[in-house]
Amino acid sequence: MQIAELEQRTGVNRHTLRYYEKAGLLQEVERRGNNYRDYPEKAVERVDMVRQLKALGFSLREIREVLDALRSDSIDCEQGAVLMAEKKAAVDDKIRELKQVSALLGREQQRLEESAAALREEGRCKG
């Protein structure tokens, strides 16, 4: 598929797609005779993965490492397994931290709701 289709299907700007390619995030990009890029179907999935990991706070560098290991034909197995384990540990840490944040936000939300209810006819919130 051409870049316009990938842009439309992923919602990622074409300039950004070329940027990702330069950054090594998209490696299976063929060229036609006219020098136009020709993306495989899998590119959609791959770009979505990049978007997803990005939203979770990973840098492009980290995402590239993960994608490289997932491709796993250019990397040593054990090395790949170690990298996966590391990334998984990092992700699991993030999950733990986010759970704490979620709990904190939940408590605060409740507190604010109670104050709001109590002061519904008195005026402003006083925490």
Place this chain on the structure above:
Amino acid sequence: MQIAELEQRTGVNRHTLRYYEKAGLLQEVERRGNNYRDYPEKAVERVDMVRQLKALGFSLREIREVLDALRSDSIDCEQGAVLMAEKKAAVDDKIRELKQVSALLGREQQRLEESAAALREEGRCKG
């Protein structure tokens, strides 16, 4: 406390601390007669919260919104409760996504470990 102590206790560069203050992330910073900043104890906690949220992929703007609502003496209760609910929903979404990523990484790790074991005396990994 002075900026050097806060820098040392949080591990955050003093330039960055001043930058955070300008960005509205640290609002309870007093000044002494000599114009030196005088941080309260709570600042340590607050900076840690910023660090934590940042690591989880929140922008300073988002962090500021959360911290503002947590301070909750300058914001309407109901408004604060709504913001908290929104941020909590965003965090919970992230948790769900991270769990999927963690599972995927776990599967890949296992796959790579199995390949590594199988090919231990054959050579390179072939996925």
Place this chain on the structure above:
DNA sequence: GTTGACCTTAGAGCATACTCTACCCTTTAG
């Protein structure tokens, strides 16, 4: 064969979040 919608590259510009430099003031110790 020309118009218009595609595509290409190189490089400029922008937002965010630092990080550092320059230059000057304050405090503390000798």
Place this chain on the structure above:
DNA sequence: CTAAAGGGTAGAGTATGCTCTAAGGTCAAC
């Protein structure tokens, strides 16, 4: 009093991750 250590501001510089512009090639329709 002076030197060293620490503080202040303003603003420059850097890294990341886009996002856009300029200049030009390609292709399908008329």
